[in-house]
Amino acid sequence: DGGITQSPKYLFRKEGQNVTLSCEQNLNHDAMYWYRQDPGQGLRLIYYSQIVNDFQKGDIAEGYSVSREKKESFPLTVTSAQKNPTAFYLCASSPLRGLEAFFGQGTRLTVV
Amino acid sequence: SQELEQSPQSLIVQEGKNLTINCTSSKTLYGLYWYKQKYGEGLIFLMMLQKGGEEKSHEKITAKLDEKKQQSSLHITASQPSHAGIYLCGADTNAGKSTFGDGTTLTVKP
Numbered sequence: 620d621g622g623i624t625q626s627p628k629y630l631f632r633k634e635g636q637n638v639t640l641s642c643e644q645n646l647n648h649d650a651m652y653w654y655r656q657d658p659g660q661g662l663r664l665i666y667y668s669q670i671v672n673d674f675q676k677g678d679i680a681e682g683y684s685v686s687r688e689k690k691e692s693f694p695l696t697v698t699s700a701q702k703n704p705t706a707f708y709l710c711a712s713s714p715l716r717g718l719e720a721f722f723g724q725g726t727r728l729t730v731v
Numbered sequence: 732s733q734e735l736e737q738s739p740q741s742l743i744v745q746e747g748k749n750l751t752i753n754c755t756s757s758k759t760l761y762g763l764y765w766y767k768q769k770y771g772e773g774l775i776f777l778m779m780l781q782k783g784g785e786e787k788s789h790e791k792i793t794a795k796l797d798e799k800k801q802q803s804s805l806h807i808t809a810s811q812p813s814h815a816g817i818y819l820c821g822a823d824t825n826a827g828k829s830t831f832g833d834g835t836t837l838t839v840k841p
Contacts, residue, residue, distance in 0.1 A: 661831035722773035
């Protein structure tokens with residue numbers, strides 16, 4: 620079955636450490652996105668990519684980095700520069716920008 | 732930047748009752764999406780509206796986009812416990828980015 624998979628579902632990180640969240644899709648979608656969701660709030664765009672080897676900053680890119688070496692994969696690294704990384708992270712993909720997105724199940728990151 | 736304001740923030744209804752959630756934009760919408768989210772999970776796409784005056788329905792959920800394309804409403808008829816969750820509206824901005832409302836948490840009491 621086609622879909623978008625995020626792993627792990629829960630992640631704990633010590634302060635000062637970098638951590639990478641995985642996002643894989645087998646929907647053959649060109650566009651992929653990373654969002655951050657905080658309690659009681661909507662989604663905020665971190666980074667997005669419309670094509671392999673290219674990506675754009677979203678509204679809250681500081682402290683994060685991404686890569687898009689393959690169409691299927693769009694990993695997100697939360698660096699130690701991110702001041703408040705504890706949040707729920709959602710990855711999504713869509714055939715083209717502007718069409719409905721398919722979301723993964725999310726990764727809950729907690730800094731301890 | 733384009734802001735999306737959702738109302739109400741939360742809603743508690745008795746099973747069988749109708750309800751409406753609103754999403755208002757500060758600018759003209761070029762594509763408005765409605766999603767549903769169960770707590771701690773990903774978003775499920777419900778509907779997309781693009782044209783002024785457009786209306787779409789799926790089962791007991793109807794979404795409308797007003798003629799000016801600045802407000803959308805999501806209406807649930809005869810609500811059921813399975814409708815409970817967080818409803819979010821999202822839109823694409825003319826800058827090529829996406830923006831979301833803060834969500835409306837719906838509780839349906841049996």
